[in-house]
Every structure is written in C-alpha cells, then in structure tokens.
Amino acid sequence: MMRDDLPGRLAALIGPDHVLTGDAMAPYAFDWRRRQESRPLAVLRPGSTAEVAAITRLCAQDRVPLVPQGGNTGLVGGTVAIPGMGSLILNLGRLNRVRALDPADHTLTAEAGCVLADLQAAAAAADRYLPLSLGSEGTCMLGGALSSNAGGILTLRYGNARDLVLGLEVVLPDGRVWNGLRTLRKDNSGYDLKHLFLGAEGTLGIITAASLKLYPRPRQVETALVAVPDPAAALALLGLARTGTGDSLSAFELMPRFTFDGSRDILGREQDPLAEPSPWYVLMEAGSGMAGPLLRRQVEAVLETALEQGFVTDAIFADSLEQTRKLWLIRESLPEIGRKIGGAVHTDISVPVSRIPDFVATTLAAVAAYMPGIRPYPFGHVGDGNIHFNVGRPAGMDTAAYLAHAPAIAGLIHASALAHGGSISAEHGIGNLKAGEMVRIKDPVELDLMRSLKELLDPTGIMNPGKMLPPS
Amino acid sequence: MMRDDLPGRLAALIGPDHVLTGDAMAPYAFDWRRRQESRPLAVLRPGSTAEVAAITRLCAQDRVPLVPQGGNTGLVGGTVAIPGMGSLILNLGRLNRVRALDPADHTLTAEAGCVLADLQAAAAAADRYLPLSLGSEGTCMLGGALSSNAGGILTLRYGNARDLVLGLEVVLPDGRVWNGLRTLRKDNSGYDLKHLFLGAEGTLGIITAASLKLYPRPRQVETALVAVPDPAAALALLGLARTGTGDSLSAFELMPRFTFDGSRDILGREQDPLAEPSPWYVLMEAGSGMAGPLLRRQVEAVLETALEQGFVTDAIFADSLEQTRKLWLIRESLPEIGRKIGGAVHTDISVPVSRIPDFVATTLAAVAAYMPGIRPYPFGHVGDGNIHFNVGRPAGMDTAAYLAHAPAIAGLIHASALAHGGSISAEHGIGNLKAGEMVRIKDPVELDLMRSLKELLDPTGIMNPGKMLPPS
Incomplete structure (x- = not known):
C-alpha cells in the first residue's frame, strides 16, 4: 500500500x-x-x-x-x-500537444491526452482526414483509443485504431521510455513492437504519444438509409456496394425495426422516413476524395441492382447535411434506447461477416426461448462482423429481476458468437469486466503466451492489475 | 551437432x-x-x-x-x-493447401507453402483480389512473405503483408501449436499476438498457415508513365493523385532517367515512349472496382492539373494490356540493369514520404563526392517512402575493386536515411545480412525489448539463429 x-x-x-x-x-x-x-x-x-x-x-x-x-x-x-x-x-490528460502534422507525409504525431475530436479537427484544418470515429470522440483521448484498439464506424474502410498507427512512444513498466515514434510506411528493421502495446489496455506499458496515418479528406459523402428484408440481404447489399463504389464504402450499419418502434415508444421520437415498415435496415455511407455527382450515381446504381434482386425494398438518401445528421441520429438512438430501457444486456461480439445471418437467427431464437417477451435489438457495424447484440427486459418486468438474468443472457450470446467462430469482445476490450470470461474461453496456448508477455514486460505487476488478465 | x-x-x-x-x-x-x-x-x-x-x-x-x-x-x-x-x-513447400476461401467474408485461409501467385489466382477465380504483389510472386510462398512482412508495389493502397493478415497458425519454438486462425475484422479479446510472428523472419516461431483479407477485384485499371522534373514534383503529383482519384492509387513508382539510358546502353533495349528525355519519371497505377471510363477521366484530370502547375511535363497512358505490360517492363528493367552492371550496391531504405526530395538530393551528392563517375539510380515505391537507392560502378571500373567499396557506399546511404528519420530496411528485412548493422544503430531500449522477446519465446535459441538478432 x-x-x-x-x-x-x-x-x-x-x-x-x-x-x-x-x-x-x-x-x-x-x-x-x-x-x-x-x-x-x-x-x-x-x-x-x-x-x-x-x-x-x-x-x-x-x-x-x-x-x-x-x-x-x-x-x-x-x-x-x-x-x-x-x-x-x-x-494522461495534460499530455495534449500535437507534436507534428505533415500534410505531404499524411502523418500526425500527437500525445496520449489529445481528445480524438480535436485531432480530427487538426487533420481537417490541414485538408487531411483522421479516419477514427466513435461515439465518445468528443471525450475520449488518443492514448485510450489506442490502448483499447478502438473500432467505431469507419473500420470497414480504414481498419481499427491499431491500423492507423505508424509509431509509438511508450513508458515501459520499469520507467524506461521506448521512443518508437516513426512515421515510416515501411520499416522491416526489427520486431514490430508497437502492436504489443496497442490494444493491451495499459497492462504492458503506458502509451504517451503516437504517430498516425492521415488520409485525403473526403470531398463527397453519400449517406442512405436502406430497408432490407433480413441480415442475409444486408450482406448481399454489402458485397454489391463494396464492388459498385470502388470500395469507397466507409460505414455499413445494420439496425432492426426496433430502432424505430423503440424510438417512438421509449424515446417518444417518430423518425422513420420510409413509407412502409421493414424488419431490418442498413445505414450506409460512402466517401470519395473527388467532389461531384459520380459517387451518388454509383450508390444509386448499387441500390437499383439490389432492388431488382430483392435485397432492398426501399431506400432514402440524405440530401443535405441536416438530413445526414438525422439519418445518423436514427443509428445513435439505439444506445439511447438501451439507457432508457434501464434493464438492458449489452454485448460487443464479432463473427466472420459471412456468418452474421446465421448468428443473428440462432441467437434471436436462443434468447427468445430463454425468456418470453424479451426485447433483443442486435445492431452494429455489420461490415466488420461486429454486432452489439443487446437485449432489453420484457415490458413491465422489474429491472433488478431482469438484470439478475444478465450474466445468463450474455452467456447465451457469447456462446453463440464463439460457436460461429467469433469473439466476445470486438471493439470494447476486456478490462476487468470480461477478464474472467476471457481466461475461461481462451485457447490455453494463447493464454500462456499472454501471461508470459505480461510477466516479461511487467514483472512487478504494477501495470493496471486485474485488467485484461486476472491475477493468476 | x-x-x-x-x-x-x-x-x-x-x-x-x-x-x-x-x-x-x-x-x-x-x-x-x-x-x-x-x-x-x-x-x-x-x-x-x-x-x-x-x-x-x-x-x-x-x-x-x-x-x-x-x-x-x-x-x-x-x-x-x-x-x-x-x-x-x-x-514448408509441402504445406500448400488453400484451407478455405469465403468470398462473402472476403477471406482466404491458406498454408505457408502456397505460392503467392497461386493464391492471387485462387482469389481471382472467386472474383476477389489478394493485393500482395512482388517481383518474386511466382516463386515466393505465403509463409515467407508473412515472416518477412513483404511489401511490393501495392502497399500504398493496401498496406504491407502484415496488414492483410487476420489470423495465424504458428508452431512455437517448443513445438506447441498456437491456433490463431481467426477471420474476424474486429477482435479485442486479448493481446494481439500475430504481429509478434509477422516480420520476425522465423526467429520466434514457424508460421504454418494464415487467414488473409481479400478485396473486391479491380475491374478498371489505369496505368500511366509520367515525366516529372524532380522528386519534389513527384510528391506533389502523389498528393494530387491520391485526392483526385478518390484514393484509388495503387502504385506510384519513381524512376530516374537512368532507367532508359541504362536500358539502352546496358540491356540494348530502347523503351522510352515519350518524345523528350526527362530527369525523372513516375509509373502510376490506379484501380477501381467499377468498370467504365471514369477512372481514366480522373487520372487525366489529375495529370492536366499537374501539367498546368508544372509538376508534370509529359505523360502516356497504357491503352491495352500489352501497353500496360510494356510500361511495367520499364520499371522491371531496373533490377535487370543492376544484375547486368555486375558491380552494383543495393539498398532498401525508407524515409518519411515528405523527406524524399531532400533525402535523394543529399544522398546523390554524397555518393558522387565519394567516387567520381559512380552511377546511382535511386528508384522505388515512393508512395511509401521506400527507395531502392542502388549505385552502379563507374563505367570501366573493375567490379571487384568497386565492390570493395560496397560497405562504405551502403553505409553512406544508410546514414543519410537515418539522418532523414528513416530505416535501413524498408521491405527486405534483416536476415543475417543486416543483423550486425541493425544492432549497432537500434535504440538500446528497443533492442533490449527485442532480445527479451527472443529469449522468452525461444529460450533454447533454435529458431533461425543468427538472423534478425546476432547471437548476443
């Protein structure tokens, strides 16, 4: 002590x-x-x-x-x-300097305590784009986003947080500083150490600064809300859209009908812009560095093909920034509904993209069988196979009574994800919340490698104990 | 023994x-x-x-x-x-099975002994694209490409070999098998172990299989040879082209005039398709999943802007597959010239992209000052900051006498790369050829971490000894 x-x-x-x-x-x-x-x-x-x-x-x-x-x-x-x-x-909040921003190099070097939205703004001011975007971007900081390998809505095109990192500065658990702040696109002069610290949740060292890749700033963005009959149709649309837009698809979010019914009933918000209700929806966004009408025509052609083939039943484009904001507000209402429901089980699973339809159908059946009247609303970054399979309590059920079932319900969902070749943590990480479960399900060889690395780098065990790996 | x-x-x-x-x-x-x-x-x-x-x-x-x-x-x-x-x-040549190819998932799982070109063909047969392309692709195998984190001509858009990997199967130095063959786009359920083995040159374990990301197959490809006054102009063109093609640029290779003069004088091959000689050239390629004339119009617009701004003096498009092949043959003549010259010093450096013009100018001056008549021909993947700064012997000089200077000349080039924030090995790796030099120039903290990892994973030291790290 x-x-x-x-x-x-x-x-x-x-x-x-x-x-x-x-x-x-x-x-x-x-x-x-x-x-x-x-x-x-x-x-x-x-x-x-x-x-x-x-x-x-x-x-x-x-x-x-x-x-x-x-x-x-x-x-x-x-x-x-x-x-x-x-x-x-x-x-780390006081380490908040942008150390360098080189537009020609398309790189940004910043300290761990920079707020993500500030870094997005700094890149935009230099006519560049930092393609890491999450709900918490106005508050979360670079060091945390990297230590948790944050995901978010742009990973389909730009990868996860770790994929944007060219170099790191890390304080090691013994107080030495590793200066790995390179801005090289190619460097095969040794083991790649940065990935040890990225996503390690501060258990192997403290990320104090990072060099990030920037991209050309999108000059044209098309956002559309699309009604689809089922998740399989959403996947077919995903394939068409990736090909038909020259792989410029940046977001592809699946949402159930509950998004609108829940908004109406629970948030008191009518926000369905389409004429007829649909069991499922996709919010898709494509971006291009080229301004002009072409991207819109590409997305329209994709949707027309999908309509003809029956993967899509209706769609609406955002024709102004205000409409774009409104379409995204629909997607963002889902976490809000969860908070209002009070009793809701949150998960953050991923499965291979092609297994999403089967995973969703199987898991919906499993939770419905577990408790009649339960309100599942799986949604999320389906382009990455990342579903937040969340489940609200039956209407009228006592919250505390419902939450007593939370571990069992999450367990059903996790078991289904694992049975589909998936992960119990797609983008939120392990922390102390999932450390025990992670250890139980992890391949023993992999777990042994993880423990060995922890002991090697942090022999005194001072770095964020109890997170990622429970004390052995 | x-x-x-x-x-x-x-x-x-x-x-x-x-x-x-x-x-x-x-x-x-x-x-x-x-x-x-x-x-x-x-x-x-x-x-x-x-x-x-x-x-x-x-x-x-x-x-x-x-x-x-x-x-x-x-x-x-x-x-x-x-x-x-x-x-x-x-x-590993007998481990040559494709274990799975899932077009909807955009993934391929294959064994280490698969020849890279065969995997490219397997992806293409499923209307998908494996964007890893190197000179040796008809012979090199997946395990080697991953163990050396191969680069090549497509990294500007698709990243290095490690960036294409979703999961690995690895035999550890004690004979245990780590089955990390996932095909998840997002998985934050533990330390990311795969990057330890990727690029480790077989010194930490043996990669036996990998799951790779596939992409939509490009349906339209535009290739152009562009004359530019100097490397700074090439960089300005790079910025314009990334933005103007919606970041669909896949290759951007810088070449000196020596490419044509050397081809004529040394290979006996006249291959300059442009009217006037230029000190420098760029071979650029852009690809799109959308067939049609649009990509060509985008690239043309970029080149027109660059002509007006003086970054480009002339350009020619490939209008057939045969012409595309011929333009790439120009680029490929550079290694061929090196072999014919006999005495040539080869390097594989990288610097931050924005520092290329200064690096090239400084280093050209340094080698010219070292030996009059020397024939430097820096070329390479300038979009990634990766230059093969190769230097041929003066005409008429004895090859052995010249090669006695090779360490000194490579030393000059490496020192210049390091002074520009660069690396002595961009894509070829360390092996035993650069192990001694790597150890001398590496940050001591980083080197210590590397040695610790080696001792942790391979305590008996049987894995490819003398490579990457010299025996300590």
Missing part, C-alpha cells in the same frame, strides 16, 4: 497541484457505465513523458499499481482503480 | 523421402543472391502442421537449429543455413 512519504515524493516529481486526492479525484475516479467503484489512492496528472516515466519508476520500486487513464470513456472497466488494490490513477 | 540417430528419428516423424541430404539438398541450400553459402545438415519437407510441430519439439530437445524456408527468394540471407551452425532447413 501507499508508503507514508509517497504523496510527497509524487508531488516532488510532478508538482503538488497535479497529485489529486479526496474530492478532487471525483472527475477521474468513476466508471463510465457507473457499474463499478473506482477507488484510487490518488489521481496523478503528469505534464510530460518524462514525468510519466518518473512516476512509473517510483511505482515499480515501491510496487504501487498504476491505472493509466485517458478520457475514461471505456465500457469494460479498464480505467477504474479496483477497490482494495491501492492503485494510483495516472491520467 | 547432429546426434547419430537424428536423421532416423526425423525420418520416422515425416517419412524418409522428406529428409533430404547430400545433393538432394541443392534446390533448397542456396542464397537467392548467391552471396552466401548455405550448409544445412539436412533439408526437411514436412507435410502438415503436426509434422512441423513434431520436428520442432525434437529439435528443441536436442538443441538443433531450424531454418524455416518458403520459396527461398529472400534478399537478406534469412533462409540460408549458416555454415558451422549445424542447422536443419525446414522447408
């Missing part, structure tokens, strides 16, 4: 104003989903990589656990200080 | 026909560039992952070094059996 002189020694390293205790910790010591307690000894807000390194060195010597934290928007408890562990939260 | 009963025990594992000794080893026991000797104790040709695992287990017990080998087309000695080490070459 905390030695008596630790606060003073930390204050000497980073200044007393940046060692928060008591009520001052409140903005940092909570779980985004409010499901867990977060009880740090103190919250540290260092101002530089050197300060992060100094803190880490001290904590390694004293065996004080460190919980790295960015915008604290994670959904699996990755940035909470587990009660009783005597951890320090290491908030 | 080899225990007396080892050949018999190996034969018992994989069959006596697949344990080659003596002259039968000749097709496998050589260095592609014929610069090194390769002296294995035997060449093993297992037929399955289980057989690879059994061999590896035996070799770990007996401490017999293993050199994994695919098509043996590497350029840095990664697949030679270093004389005196008593190694076995483990050739």
Whole structure:
C-alpha cells in the first residue's frame, strides 16, 4: 500500500497541484457505465513523458499499481482503480500537444491526452482526414483509443485504431521510455513492437504519444438509409456496394425495426422516413476524395441492382447535411434506447461477416426461448462482423429481476458468437469486466503466451492489475 | 551437432523421402543472391502442421537449429543455413493447401507453402483480389512473405503483408501449436499476438498457415508513365493523385532517367515512349472496382492539373494490356540493369514520404563526392517512402575493386536515411545480412525489448539463429 512519504515524493516529481486526492479525484475516479467503484489512492496528472516515466519508476520500486487513464470513456472497466488494490490513477490528460502534422507525409504525431475530436479537427484544418470515429470522440483521448484498439464506424474502410498507427512512444513498466515514434510506411528493421502495446489496455506499458496515418479528406459523402428484408440481404447489399463504389464504402450499419418502434415508444421520437415498415435496415455511407455527382450515381446504381434482386425494398438518401445528421441520429438512438430501457444486456461480439445471418437467427431464437417477451435489438457495424447484440427486459418486468438474468443472457450470446467462430469482445476490450470470461474461453496456448508477455514486460505487476488478465 | 540417430528419428516423424541430404539438398541450400553459402545438415519437407510441430519439439530437445524456408527468394540471407551452425532447413513447400476461401467474408485461409501467385489466382477465380504483389510472386510462398512482412508495389493502397493478415497458425519454438486462425475484422479479446510472428523472419516461431483479407477485384485499371522534373514534383503529383482519384492509387513508382539510358546502353533495349528525355519519371497505377471510363477521366484530370502547375511535363497512358505490360517492363528493367552492371550496391531504405526530395538530393551528392563517375539510380515505391537507392560502378571500373567499396557506399546511404528519420530496411528485412548493422544503430531500449522477446519465446535459441538478432 501507499508508503507514508509517497504523496510527497509524487508531488516532488510532478508538482503538488497535479497529485489529486479526496474530492478532487471525483472527475477521474468513476466508471463510465457507473457499474463499478473506482477507488484510487490518488489521481496523478503528469505534464510530460518524462514525468510519466518518473512516476512509473517510483511505482515499480515501491510496487504501487498504476491505472493509466485517458478520457475514461471505456465500457469494460479498464480505467477504474479496483477497490482494495491501492492503485494510483495516472491520467494522461495534460499530455495534449500535437507534436507534428505533415500534410505531404499524411502523418500526425500527437500525445496520449489529445481528445480524438480535436485531432480530427487538426487533420481537417490541414485538408487531411483522421479516419477514427466513435461515439465518445468528443471525450475520449488518443492514448485510450489506442490502448483499447478502438473500432467505431469507419473500420470497414480504414481498419481499427491499431491500423492507423505508424509509431509509438511508450513508458515501459520499469520507467524506461521506448521512443518508437516513426512515421515510416515501411520499416522491416526489427520486431514490430508497437502492436504489443496497442490494444493491451495499459497492462504492458503506458502509451504517451503516437504517430498516425492521415488520409485525403473526403470531398463527397453519400449517406442512405436502406430497408432490407433480413441480415442475409444486408450482406448481399454489402458485397454489391463494396464492388459498385470502388470500395469507397466507409460505414455499413445494420439496425432492426426496433430502432424505430423503440424510438417512438421509449424515446417518444417518430423518425422513420420510409413509407412502409421493414424488419431490418442498413445505414450506409460512402466517401470519395473527388467532389461531384459520380459517387451518388454509383450508390444509386448499387441500390437499383439490389432492388431488382430483392435485397432492398426501399431506400432514402440524405440530401443535405441536416438530413445526414438525422439519418445518423436514427443509428445513435439505439444506445439511447438501451439507457432508457434501464434493464438492458449489452454485448460487443464479432463473427466472420459471412456468418452474421446465421448468428443473428440462432441467437434471436436462443434468447427468445430463454425468456418470453424479451426485447433483443442486435445492431452494429455489420461490415466488420461486429454486432452489439443487446437485449432489453420484457415490458413491465422489474429491472433488478431482469438484470439478475444478465450474466445468463450474455452467456447465451457469447456462446453463440464463439460457436460461429467469433469473439466476445470486438471493439470494447476486456478490462476487468470480461477478464474472467476471457481466461475461461481462451485457447490455453494463447493464454500462456499472454501471461508470459505480461510477466516479461511487467514483472512487478504494477501495470493496471486485474485488467485484461486476472491475477493468476 | 547432429546426434547419430537424428536423421532416423526425423525420418520416422515425416517419412524418409522428406529428409533430404547430400545433393538432394541443392534446390533448397542456396542464397537467392548467391552471396552466401548455405550448409544445412539436412533439408526437411514436412507435410502438415503436426509434422512441423513434431520436428520442432525434437529439435528443441536436442538443441538443433531450424531454418524455416518458403520459396527461398529472400534478399537478406534469412533462409540460408549458416555454415558451422549445424542447422536443419525446414522447408514448408509441402504445406500448400488453400484451407478455405469465403468470398462473402472476403477471406482466404491458406498454408505457408502456397505460392503467392497461386493464391492471387485462387482469389481471382472467386472474383476477389489478394493485393500482395512482388517481383518474386511466382516463386515466393505465403509463409515467407508473412515472416518477412513483404511489401511490393501495392502497399500504398493496401498496406504491407502484415496488414492483410487476420489470423495465424504458428508452431512455437517448443513445438506447441498456437491456433490463431481467426477471420474476424474486429477482435479485442486479448493481446494481439500475430504481429509478434509477422516480420520476425522465423526467429520466434514457424508460421504454418494464415487467414488473409481479400478485396473486391479491380475491374478498371489505369496505368500511366509520367515525366516529372524532380522528386519534389513527384510528391506533389502523389498528393494530387491520391485526392483526385478518390484514393484509388495503387502504385506510384519513381524512376530516374537512368532507367532508359541504362536500358539502352546496358540491356540494348530502347523503351522510352515519350518524345523528350526527362530527369525523372513516375509509373502510376490506379484501380477501381467499377468498370467504365471514369477512372481514366480522373487520372487525366489529375495529370492536366499537374501539367498546368508544372509538376508534370509529359505523360502516356497504357491503352491495352500489352501497353500496360510494356510500361511495367520499364520499371522491371531496373533490377535487370543492376544484375547486368555486375558491380552494383543495393539498398532498401525508407524515409518519411515528405523527406524524399531532400533525402535523394543529399544522398546523390554524397555518393558522387565519394567516387567520381559512380552511377546511382535511386528508384522505388515512393508512395511509401521506400527507395531502392542502388549505385552502379563507374563505367570501366573493375567490379571487384568497386565492390570493395560496397560497405562504405551502403553505409553512406544508410546514414543519410537515418539522418532523414528513416530505416535501413524498408521491405527486405534483416536476415543475417543486416543483423550486425541493425544492432549497432537500434535504440538500446528497443533492442533490449527485442532480445527479451527472443529469449522468452525461444529460450533454447533454435529458431533461425543468427538472423534478425546476432547471437548476443
């Protein structure tokens, strides 16, 4: 636990104003989903990589656990200080400089505490595009997005967060700094170390800065809401659209009818722009660096073909920025409905794209059989095989009574995903929420490799203990 | 060294026909560039992952070094059996099955010994595209391409080999099999282990199979040879072309005038299709999943803008497959010229894309100052910052006398690349050719991490010793 002189020694390293205790910790010591307690000894807000390194060195010597934290928007408890562990939260928010932006090189080098939306804006100001976009982009920070290998709505075209990274600066668990901040597109001069830290949830080191790929800024974007009879038709449309738009499809989100009925009944919002109800919908978006009418014509041709072949029954384009916003608002109403329902089981699974129809049908049947009246509303980034298969309580059922079934319902959904060659965590990560389950289902060889890497890099076990891997 | 009963025990594992000794080893026991000797104790040709695992287990017990080998087309000695080490070459050529190809999922799962061109053909037969293309694609195998993180001509758009990998099957240095053959686009359920083995040149384990991303097949391809005044103009054209074609640019190769003069003087081949000589050229290619005249119009518009702005002085399109072949033959004449010159220093550097003009100018001056009459011909994948800065001997100079200067000349070029934030190995890897130099220039923290990983995964040191990391 905390030695008596630790606060003073930390204050000497980073200044007393940046060692928060008591009520001052409140903005940092909570779980985004409010499901867990977060009880740090103190919250540290260092101002530089050197300060992060100094803190880490001290904590390694004293065996004080460190919980790295960015915008604290994670959904699996990755940035909470587990009660009783005597951890320090290491908030990176003051490391918020853009160190370099080179438009000709299409690269951006920024510190871990930069807010994602600010980096998107910095790229746009240089006529470039940072294609990482998630619901929390106004709050989440670069370091957290990379440590959790964030996904989001653009991965179909641009990949996950790790795919945008050219180089990293990392403070290792012993306080040494690895300066791997390269901006090279090709570099085969050694093992690729950056992928060890990307997606490791701060359990192997602390990402303090990163060099990212930028892209040409899309000058033409087409957004359409499309009614489809079933997920199989959505997949057929996906194939047509990838080919027919020259692979310029950037988002492809599947939504059930519940999106509209739930909006009406639960949020009091009528937002269906189509004449007839459909069991399923796709919100698709394509972008091009070329302004002009061509992309629209391509998407229209795709939809016409799909209509003829019966994969699509109706569609509407956004013809203004306002309409684009409204179409996206439909998609965004789904998490909102979940919050309003109160009792809802959230999952974040992925399966191979081609297995989505079977996965959705099988899993819908399994949860309906488990509890009559249950309200499943699977939706998500179907172009990546990533479905948030969420399930609301039956109307009128007591929330607490329903949530007592949450582990069993999530278990059904996870088992179905695994049976379809899938994953129990597509984009949200493991944190402490799924660490126990991950260990139970993981291939033993893979788990052994993970544990070996953890022991190699963090022999004192101070880096975000209890996250990703439960204590063995 | 080899225990007396080892050949018999190996034969018992994989069959006596697949344990080659003596002259039968000749097709496998050589260095592609014929610069090194390769002296294995035997060449093993297992037929399955289980057989690879059994061999590896035996070799770990007996401490017999293993050199994994695919098509043996590497350029840095990664697949030679270093004389005196008593190694076995483990050739993966018999693991050559396509295990799965799912067009709807856009994935392909294949074994390490599949020839790259065969996999390209298998994808094309399913109306899909495997966007990994290199000079050696008719001979090189998947396992080698992944173990060396191959680059090639399509990385500008599709990334390096590692970027195409969704999952791996790996035999670990103790003979255990890690089955990480997933086909998920998003999976955050643990550390990302595959990147440890990708690009590790067989020093951390043996890749036996991989799941790869496929893409929509391009239906329209436009290829153009463009005359540019200098590398800075080439970069300006690159920016225009990425934006103006909706980022559908797949190749962007810089070539010096020497390409044509050298072809004429050294290969006896007149192949300049343009009216006036230019100091520099770009061979560019854009592809689209949409057939039709649009892509051509986009590229034409880009070139017209570039002409007006002075970045381009002339250009010619390929109007037939035959003309496309001829334009690419110009690019391919450069390695051919190098072989004919006899004395030529080959390098494989990368720098940030925006630093190419300064790097090229500085390095041309440095090598010219080193030796009058020297014939540098930097060329390559300039869209990725990857330049093969090759340097031929002065006309008339004795080849052996020139090659005595090769280390010094390569040293000048590497020093310049490093001074420009670059790498001494962009796409060819380290092998044993660059292992010593890599260790000298590597950041000590990074080198220490590399050595730690090697010791963790391969504690007996049997995996391709002397490659990537020299014995410490």
